[in-house]
Amino acid sequence: MKPVLLIDFGSTYTKVTAVDVEGEAILGTAASYTTIETDINNGLNNALAELEKKCGKLTFTETYACSSAAGGLRMVTSGLVPELTSEAARLASLGAGAKVIKVYSFQLTEDDLDEIRSIKPDIFLLVGGTDGGNTECIVHNAKMLATLSPEFPIVIAGNRTAARECQRILSGCTVYICDNVMPKFGVLNIEPTQKQIRDIFLKRIIQAKGLSHAAALLDDIMMPTPSAVLQAMNLLAQGCEGESGIGDLIAVDVGGATTDVYSIADGMPRQMNTVYKGLPEPFSKRTVEGDIGMRYSIRGIVEAAGIDAVAALSGLSKDRVKELVDYLAVHTDVVPGDDDELEALDYALASLAIETAVSRHAGTIEETYTMMGKTFVQSGKNLTEVKQVIVTGGSLIHTKRTAQIASHAMFDPAKPSSLRPMGAEIRVDRSYIIAAMGLLSAHYPQTALRIMKKELENDGYTEQAHS
Amino acid sequence: MEETKRKKVLVIGVIGADVHAVGNKILYHAFTEAGFEVVNLGVMVSQEEYIAAAIESNADAIVISSLYGQGELDCRGMREKCDEAGLKGIPLLVGGNIVIGKQSFEDVEKRFKAMGFDRVFPPGTPPETTIEALHELLDGKE
């Protein structure tokens, strides 16, 4: 036996997973409540004590961790045109596991600076202009940022012509220069920036977030939790040497405050009569819906889906839905348990959270009429052929209706413009191991992949959504 | 010597719901051969897409094609939007089969110029003519 410990420092829970990398099995998992006020190590020690109760004393040969504690990796970005470099900056940050607090476009204003000052981001990503293109905007924005004498590090990943000038303007600040996130029109190059963001996270953010004490226990990887999840999903989809993946996939994590969606798929048009419009999206794409969550963002679900839909799916009256939503928005730690009404409401909310978040993540197609027949215009990813959907989050794990809820991720004939999967196998991450497997994959990809294939429980096959 | 100078950047594409793709590809190659940096938006391009691409790439001119006859409708308001977006005075060129049927080209040209286009070309204009026009408009400008 060779036990390895994987830790996920969350904003409310610290989760620990013990894995035997020789036996390729999960030895046990445990979680403990953590608050930002208390030392993060208390949470870890409690979780470890819990784990020891379950699995006995283990001597770990290696320890790795990821973190979304203390608000996660909070980023602000600025670009030039909203649909182009600003969007590239947003995609780059999300894919690096960040929480994107604000995306600015065009020239920063004094009001924007006030806002940035109060946001106090962990990292600022400054982009704009294709290589050889516009320099005015990024240079202006560098000058504006310099007036803040920012303590936060700034990653410059815009027009390469302006990179050094921006660096000079920001001398005295911590600045990193990366390749342009959009070197040519419509071409994304976000990996170098993502790598830089992860490096900064490792070097600086961990200290700032009071994690350095815990970090002393760790071997080497420390990354934002969403980044670990994205790595796990990449591995699960694409496989590694000696072990094949399960193919293109979508993963949805419905949380209390946000809903994260990941897709590992190319998604470009397949038909000759389809024209692609807009920025091509990354093969591994992550989106976060900040207004969609089961408790803190419960009102966002109702707002996005409409109270009628919530009432219809739950079978409760609109008035009752309103009452319960008001209650849950305040009592964020309430779970349905044996309460049938709450179970019904959470079923509806989780279904609509998935539907909303996956619809926003997936691409769309529009039909345009031309005299010689139909032409289609696609923007964003076509996920109709994706055959695997992985779901996680309390509301999906603690229910018998997982597959039914997950079916709301599917293509809906009533909304044919939304390019969601036509039919897919549903897998559930019941023991919350995905982030841990992302961590493990850095050194033991085959083991992590085989464990995921075993542990992500198959919950049936779903054709398309509900009517 | 020439190499170190920044290439002039053109944004090209076929406007509106127009899917005629062949001429666009020919122009892309012809302009690239002639030493321009070409941002090709392909077919079915909206005014906003030309403008967004021109801003990011700091384009020196926008070359619009229209083949299917709706060019006049599709091009309306383009100059005003460019002004609004800070692309003041950017040269706008248009060509292809920009209107339906047989109309006197002089009238057509007048109408497009009134809409703010700098150069308007009749059907069958070879790429060489366009390239000459681009040199006239752009050479010596910084």
Ligand code: B12
């Ligand atoms: C092939 C073709 C199609 C194909 C296009 C396939 C594809 N995806 O490319 C299909 C069948 C889809 C099609 C559809 C239609 N077409 Co059609 N099509 C043609 C055809 C036969 C050839 C076009 C072509 O590829 N030419 C070869 C290339 C190299 O030339 P080009 O496109 O003209 O481009 C050159 C020049 O125009 C110039 N140029 C282009 N842009 C610019 C810009 C500037 C600034 C300058 C200076 C020069 C310039 O340089 C280019 C390179 O040399 C023409 C007739 C013809 N012989 O031109 C009709 C034609 C263009 N189509 C026409 C029409 C009406 C249509 C339809 C509306 C209906 C129909 N009757 O089929 C639909 C519209 C669909 C849509 N939404 O766009 C008409 C347009 C009439 C008008 N403008 O008054 C034409 C002229 C036929 C005709 N005589 O009626 N079409």
